[in-house]
Amino acid sequence: MSTPAIVVDGVTVHYGDVLALDGASLTLERGRVCGLVGMNGSGKSTLFKTIVGMVRPDTGSVLIDGMSPARVRKTGAVGYVPQSEDVDWGFPLSVRDVVMTGRYGKMGLTRRPKPADHLAVDEALERVELSEYADRQIGQLSGGQKKRTFVARGIAQGATTLLLDEPFAGVDKRSEATITRLLRELASDGATILVSTHDLHALPSLADEAILLMRRVLMHGPPGEVLRPENLARAFGLDVMDRSETQ
Numbered sequence: 001m002s003t004p005a006i007v008v009d010g011v012t013v014h015y016g017d018v019l020a021l022d023g024a025s026l027t028l029e030r031g032r033v034c035g036l037v038g039m040n041g042s043g044k045s046t047l048f049k050t051i052v053g054m055v056r057p058d059t060g061s062v063l064i065d066g067m068s069p070a071r072v073r074k075t076g077a078v079g080y081v082p083q084s085e086d087v088d089w090g091f092p093l094s095v096r097d098v099v100m101t102g103r104y105g106k107m108g109l110t111r112r113p114k115p116a117d118h119l120a121v122d123e124a125l126e127r128v129e130l131s132e133y134a135d136r137q138i139g140q141l142s143g144g145q146k147k148r149t150f151v152a153r154g155i156a157q158g159a160t161t162l163l164l165d166e167p168f169a170g171v172d173k174r175s176e177a178t179i180t181r182l183l184r185e186l187a188s189d190g191a192t193i194l195v196s197t198h199d200l201h202a203l204p205s206l207a208d209e210a211i212l213l214m215r216r217v218l219m220h221g222p223p224g225e226v227l228r229p230e231n232l233a234r235a236f237g238l239d240v241m242d243r244s245e246t247q
């Protein structure tokens, strides 16, 4: 069997007294889109940050393509689309600048882009349909364009694992459809995608599998099974399929 794309094994994370993850374990195979579902505060962002190596687990381990987060970070194999709240949108960076940061690992210490870097950025912008916004400051984008900028960064980086923290929050239907199509295309090219969302109705058309998180993985399987009302009731404590979104 090939090495799984992501293995999270018994990960526990505290922020001071707050227990954010409590023995979370999961394995994701290559070329799959997995939806991550859980109520506010269930540890979704913490799980992403642990996988990318921004948060260190108290116990447990993370392997990406069989490597530690610190090691894999240097390869650029993991792309991360953070929650909007985690980004300083006032920073004087254009869309092109943000996408170019995905190439830094390949540039060495000078960080001087070569023609191949410019080409990779142009191609990534085209793929997410943002070429005409390339020189716009990132704060002057719509919600969907902001998300697509970070997806483009992952593409320019050549990421084979992409982690997206609520890419559909504050995004209109058209951008949602564009992002969904992109993620499906990237997965069919072999990328592994872990994506958190509150939009449960959209999950079956987006994801091959789903995870229910409540500080630990309550369930991991086909979306139709994971989203059954009795399972959602365990994770959310209410009948969420009667609502368009869970909050």
Ligand SMILES: Nc1ncnc2c1ncn2[C@@H]1O[C@H](COP(=O)(O)OP(=O)(O)OP(=O)(O)O)[C@@H](O)[C@H]1O
Residues within 6 Å of the ligand: 015, 016, 018, 019, 020, 038, 039, 040, 041, 042, 043, 044, 045, 046, 047
């Ligand atoms: N930097 C931090 N310092 C202290 N507590 C934190 C920090 N970040 C997260 N937490 C707490 O850890 C728990 C898990 O938070 P996390 O952001 O991972 O959840 P989430 O599932 O992503 O939530 P949401 O759906 O609201 O984004 C919450 O109780 C949260 O308040």
